[in-house]
Amino acid sequence: VVSRLVEATxxxxxxxxxxxxxxxxxxxxxxxxxxxxxxxxxxxxxNVEKADEEENRKNGEKWCAIL
Structure with a gap:
């Protein structure tokens, strides 16, 4: 009986x-x-932030070129 309990444990x-x-x-x-x-x-x-910065930079350059 004890051996079965040990085995089950x-x-x-x-x-x-x-x-x-x-x-x-x-x-x-x-x-x-x-x-x-x-x-x-x-x-x-x-990536979105970099793209926004790049777009803003490009738009800034265009804006300055027009003036």
């Missing part, structure tokens, strides 16, 4: 370890995707 502990690892992996994926999305958003904002 060992199996449950192994199952717990596997489930913890699985849960941790499942939690990491959304975090990685959120980080990637944040980086893409930041890059997009930077």
């Amino acid at each position: 060992a199996m449950l502990q192994q199952q717990l370890v596997e489930e913890k690892a699985s849960r941790q992996k499942a939690e990491e994926f959304p975090q990685q995707e959120q980080k990637r999305t944040n980086e893409e958003s930041h890059d997009f904002r930077d």
Whole structure:
């Protein structure tokens, strides 16, 4: 009886370890995707800002040339 309890306890502990690892992996994926999305958003904002600055610079040059 004792050996069966020890065996069952060992199996449950192994199952717990596997489930913890699985849960941790499942939690990491959304975090990685959120980080990637944040980086893409930041890059997009930077590109839009640079494009706006370039457009303003070009419009400024045209404006000055007309005057």
